């Protein structure tokens with residue numbers, strides 16, 4: 606009986622092995638997002654949800670009590686929304702700025718800086734923010750690949766109440782901002798400017 610096991614007909618073994626080899630070759634030849642299209646799509650959806658929720662929450666708070674009331678949205682709500690999306694989808698969602706207001710939260714790292722530079726030049730070339738994204742996949746361990754995704758955050762007219770020119774920011778908002786952020790760099794933006802990026806990172810199964 607045992608010897609029968611060793612006499613597996615060769616063609617059958619080959620038939621099993623060939624697709625396996627092909628799959629591996631395909632996987633390593635496609636290190637990019639094509640490898641894992643569903644993770645890629647989910648990542649895009651998460652970034653879009655973050656942008657949408659932020660914008661809606663901010664709009665509601667502004668309508669409710671003006672910019673002084675809405676400071677808490679950009680300060681507290683934004684990380685809360687990012688956290689709840691991170692937990693829900695088992696990814697890391699965050700937000701960075703081209704010129705950060707909060708040096709603890711909003712400063713881009715090396716790859717994020719590269720992404721922001723690409724966004725700047727694409728926007729300068731006339732591309733629309735929703736058509737632009739940045740994706741890279743890097744090996745972070747023997748079996749781990751990290752997907753790094755960024756989507757532009759572009760300034761809208763309502764953002765100028767806190768990120769616009771000094772004339773656009775009311776004295777009471779200015780006072781509160783300068784107390785909270787003595788090294789604030791996130792002013793003097795005009796609508797359409799690149800304000801930052803939504804960042805999503807996640808591990809892909811190898």
Ligand code: HEC
Pocket residue numbers: 660663671672673674675676677679680681700701702703704705706707708710711712758759760761763764765766767768791800801802
């Ligand atoms: C009511 C004031 C206010 C408005 C309006 C506002 N922000 Fe902010 N924004 C802030 C504050 C305060 C921070 C710092 C948050 C923190 O402490 O992390 C911030 C931070 C950010 C950051 C993170 C990077 C950084 O600079 O620290 C981004 C990106 C950002 N805002 C984008 C926007 C966009 C886009 C809009 C309009 C849709 C907007 N903000 C409207 C007050 C505001």
